[in-house]
Amino acid sequence: MARPNEQVGALLQEYADLVAITGGAPYRARVYEKAARSVAGHHLDVSTLDAAGLREIPNVGDSIAAKVVEYFRTGRIEEVERLRARIPAGVRELTQIPTLGPRKAMMLYDERGIASVQDLLDALDAGRLRGLKGFGPRTEENLRHGITLLRQAGGRVTLDVAMELAEEVVAALSALPQCERCTYAGSLRRMRETVGDLDILAASTKPRSLMKALTGLSLVSEVIAHGDTKTSVRTTAGMQVDLRVVPPESWGAALQYFTGSKAHNVRTREIAVRQDLKLSEYGLFTVPPAQRRHRRKATLTGEPASGEGPPAESTEPTEPAEESGPPEAGELVVSKSEQEVYARIGLPWIPPTLREDRGEIEAARDGTLPDVVTEQDIRGDLHTHTDLTDGVAPMTEMVAAAAERGYDYYAVTDHAPNLYMQRMTDEKMLAQREQLHALAKRYPHLTLLHGTELNIDPDGEVDWPADFLAGFDICVASVHSHFNQTRAQLTRRLVRACENPHVNVIGHPTARLIGHRQPIDVDLEAVYEACADTGTALEVNASPDRLDLNDEHLLAARRHGVKFAVDTDAHAVAHLDYLRYGVGTAQRGWLTAGDVINTWPLRRLRTFLRKGRKGREKP
The missing domain is CATH 3.30.460.10 (Beta Polymerase, domain 2)
Incomplete structure (x- = not known):
């Protein structure tokens, strides 16, 4: 179940959406959106706080604190229930479609009677949105794409x-x-x-x-x-x-079997068959001589042998499988640990994140399986935010949490001025730098880096001139807008950012949001080449809504010699825990600690961050 903070955060976000749908004041919706983020990301369990404690959370005032108290007292918020009753459930369903906001969802209901995703799809097919203000051909195309994204997510x-x-x-x-x-x-x-x-x-x-x-x-x-x-x-x-x-004695075999993937398990079973063994969730068994010829033929041709199920059964069934006991086989060889199962068929233990049949079997056989990066290898986080921009925790709390994690270094990288809604100024950023330097005295074992997340504009330029950028320890640059540029424009945009001597990391390079926004259409091979040439790292953004770059991109970029930064993009203390998802994605992309710049000692990291400022030196 969701944490109490996330439950309340979701309710406050729903209230903000309902306010917007019903034509309430825009500022009121924004207030509740900010409160939703603050409550969801708060480091303390909000169910344990009274009204006074809740009011200490950024963006939570008297009215919102009262609603939170009401929720934990009664299990509901009366104002949310009242607004829910005013709006058909289908309209709220429409707001889940990427690219369709609450106001337009309500307009579709009022003007065309559309009250479900299927209604909208039927209306698009019938051309019923034509003539409706704000719903031109490009909007219709975006709506179809949004519906596809929503349905692809399905129950995942x-x-x-x-x-x-x-x-x-x-x-x-x-x-x-x-x-x-x-x-x-x-x-x-x-x-x-x-x-x-x-x-x-x-x-x-x-x-x-x-x-x-x-x-x-x-x-x-x-x-x-x-x-x-x-x-x-x-x-x-x-x-x-x-x-x-x-049974406890089958643990290792069962863990290997039910971890999958299906394709990986097919390969390991083929190896076992060639050794006259049978590998199942119950263990690795010898095969009686009379069954060997039939089993080899069955496994290698993909046809079930007499009395057996198919050799490639899924390890992730969508339907409840029939229960079965241990297979009728010969003597049990091994089963207690995954390590001994792999060893008995002639392979080293393969990390679960690599088990996708993407060359890991061959690499294991020839001794080139990577020693993938782990959470313990990470020495610091290079992309985080505070409440100076769109974070929900003050810098003091974010830094204290980083110190508690035992990091060697930690970067604060709030948004730059071209992301206008964040209202950043030169003066605010310089004041933050001074505050960070003062704060560093409290943490002698943690090096604090002052950075920024720059905005890559449509032409590939970034916020601030070179002399101002030179004052930062690290600059992350990201695409935050104009996602619908042509492939050539987007590619040149990212390449130009890489060529900027002050840009160290390209943040969330494809700008995707899982289930909500597709990756931008960019020639990533060209970006990989630019990064390798200029000494610019690509981010593995650990936010579970992004995981950008993804594993397939990492596999491709690594072949170009690109370096990476596994960062949380944390906007709250709790988000620092997202690191595990970024590391998992990095492992799926076969990254080692040497590939990831924030596993490096500070001195080597600083050399990399100097980039082109002194002759484009590379580590």
């Missing part, structure tokens, strides 16, 4: 949502005396950018106790299937959770 959720649920379930089951081991598996363990169904694996000699405990959790709204070794439930948020319980 971002990594942070899946992780929070998984950790709650794992913690509840691990607390049972009958549970010997428990963890999440499937696409979440592989850190895929979105997750459909959640796979939980447990080891126990008394599986029924665990099944009963799962179905009794308060987050469960429906029991889909209930058995002795597998139970599937649906949560109150609509996500399916599949729990599988195996």
Whole structure:
């Protein structure tokens, strides 16, 4: 279930949307939007705060604090309920479409009677939006694209949502005396950018106790299937959770099997078959001589052998699978740990994030499997924000949280003036620099870097002249607008930013928002070449709504010799924990610590950050 902060943040954001839909004052909607971000990102559990404590949260005044108190007292906010009643549910559904704001959603309802996503699609097909003010051909194209994005997301959720649920379930089951081991598996363990169904694996000699405990959790709204070794439930948020319980002695084999991916498991099973072994969720077994010829043919041709299921069954089923016992096979060889399973078929242990059949089997065989970057390798965060711009926590709190994480260095990179709604000025930025320098005296073991997130304008220029930029320790430059430029324009825009001697990192390079905004149409190969040539790093933005660059981009960029920065883009103290998702994405892109500049010692990092300021030197 969502944290109390996120529950309240979502309600306040909904209230802001409802105010906008019903024609309320724009400033009122903005006030609640800011409060929603502040509450969701607050480091303390807001359910434990009284009205006075809530008012200490940035952007939370008396009225908003009263609504939060009301929610925790009654389970609802009366004003939200009142506005909900005024608006058809379908109109709120329309606001989930990327590119369609609340006012236009209400206009579609008032002017054309459109009250659902399907209604809108039918209206587009029938040409019924023509003549409606603000809905020209380009808007219609954007709406179709937004509907496609919405439907592609389907029932999948971002990594942070899946992780929070998984950790709650794992913690509840691990607390049972009958549970010997428990963890999440499937696409979440592989850190895929979105997750459909959640796979939980447990080891126990008394599986029924665990099944009963799962179905009794308060987050469960429906029991889909209930058995002795597998139970599937649906949560109150609509996500399916599949729990599988195996004997403790089968733990390693089961973890390897249910982690997947399907393609990776097919490869490992093929290797086992060639050694006259059978690999399943119960272990690695010898195969009786009479079955060997048939099994080899079945696995290598993709056809099931007599009495067996197909060799390429999915490790992430969308339907509850039938329960089955251990396979009829020969002697058990190994099963207790993943390491021994891989070792027995002649491979080193392969990190879960690499198990996508993208060359990891071959790399493991020839000894070139990368030693992927880990969270422990990260020495600092190079892209974060404070409440000076659109962050929700003051600089003192962000720096204190960075120090608590044990970082060697930490950069504050608030927005620059060309992102006009942030109202940045030269004077504000210089004052922040002085405050940061003063704050550094409190943290002798943490080097504080003063930076900025620049805006790459449509021509590739950035905020501030060179002499002002020279005063920053680090400059991240990002695209924040004009996403619909041509491919050539967008490519030249990013390349010019790379060529700026003061730009160190290109932030969230494709500008995508998962499920809400497609990546910009840019020739990334040209950008990779520019980064490699100019000594500019590309960001792996760890925000679970971005994960930008993604794993496939990283695989391609790495071949050009590009360096990367794994940053959180944190706008609140809690967002610093997003680092795990950025590191997971970096691992999926086969990045090592040497590829990531914020794993480097400060001296080497500073050399890289000097970039072209003194002859374009590279580390």
